[in-house]
Amino acid sequence: MTEPAPELVRGELTRELARAAVAARTGVLRVTGEPGGDLHVVHGLVVTVDSPGAPGVRALLARPGRTSTGVADLRVVAMMAAVDGCFAMASGWIGGCHWQDAPEAAGRPEEAMPPVPGVEPGWLLLETERRLGALAHGRVSPHRNHLLLTERGRAMLSGPGSGSRREILLWANGRRSCRDISMLLCRSLYAVTVEVVRMLDDDLLAIAPVTPDPPIPEPVRGIGRSLLPRRRRGASGINDTLPPRPPQPARGQRTLTPRRTERTT
Known part of the structure; x- marks a missing residue:
């Protein structure tokens, strides 16, 4: 600390x-x-x-x-x-x-x-x-540092008894500080911090690494058509369910329709 x-x-x-x-x-x-x-x-x-x-x-x-x-x-x-x-x-x-x-x-x-x-x-x-x-050289802050178990700490926790240290080991999950544990145990913050320092020296606890917050993406300037999602022809699959349309005449081209023949009697 x-x-x-x-x-x-x-x-x-x-x-x-x-x-x-x-x-x-x-x-x-x-x-x-x-x-x-x-x-x-x-x-x-x-x-x-x-x-x-x-x-x-x-x-x-x-x-x-x-x-x-x-x-x-x-x-x-x-x-x-x-x-x-x-x-x-x-x-x-x-x-x-x-x-x-x-x-x-x-x-x-x-x-x-x-x-x-x-x-x-x-x-x-x-x-x-x-x-x-x-506690000047205890390398732990009662408020900022979160505590987690080491392999040796897990072994002690699973073993028979461990005195007052067991209480701290039970709550050290990487998301709690000395302050959090002292509140949960209704124990003095100083007493808990002193015990945590000793448990760090005995390799029963470790300080959880600080996870940096994910960077906030900067707003994109000048969103144009190039940033919009492109449609791929036939991606919707509609052509697989509907019958194909008959061929359409080109623009400006006359459509020839068969003339009806008149029957003479």
């Missing part, structure tokens, strides 16, 4: 979150790009991060086989989702960011408080950069 430019994380996004922390700002910092996302900030702390590039809190809690331990578990999962969402945005393409007002909460003021405590913006950005650095 080519390492995203660190200034994208430390630049405009860092400045905006730092100002929000000092001013104890509340609002939504929208990050444009691919996949992009929203950072929900309450009193200068990042409460949740919503990004189409990573599973959210509900998806992580809905992972099959997971058992919840209550409020403490919810806080840990919310922190994991916030870091994972920020990693998803930073590992893609960032166009810019701007603030939006937070949606008004109905009812009493305490109902506007988030169900989990927020995280410090500085720690969130440092953890994001640490994850980007750990």
Whole structure:
């Protein structure tokens, strides 16, 4: 994976979150790009991060086989989702960011408080950069590259057990990326990407070749009669079903018709 430019994380996004922390700002910092996302900030702390590039809190809690331990578990999962969402945005393409007002909460003021405590913006950005650095030489993009099985991967998939790798092998069909698989498994995007990097090194997975789009034909200028399909005489086969026409006289030639002879009595 080519390492995203660190200034994208430390630049405009860092400045905006730092100002929000000092001013104890509340609002939504929208990050444009691919996949992009929203950072929900309450009193200068990042409460949740919503990004189409990573599973959210509900998806992580809905992972099959997971058992919840209550409020403490919810806080840990919310922190994991916030870091994972920020990693998803930073590992893609960032166009810019701007603030939006937070949606008004109905009812009493305490109902506007988030169900989990927020995280410090500085720690969130440092953890994001640490994850980007750990995958800088992983030769796979969590969003762009599609994964397919190798012969060794097929053999492992058909064999008895394969641990958590089996989940990834089942979905690697050449049309899914790390992001797609993490959504299907309700697992952290970073965790799936790390495992995919190891499976690439173990020759269990390969990156699917990029198929270029077929070229769009340019419009033909000056379509003339020479480009129209030509009719071949007798190609319709009508002469094979209809009786032949009698020979016709040439133009300007008189047609001689036999005269009727009169009978005399």
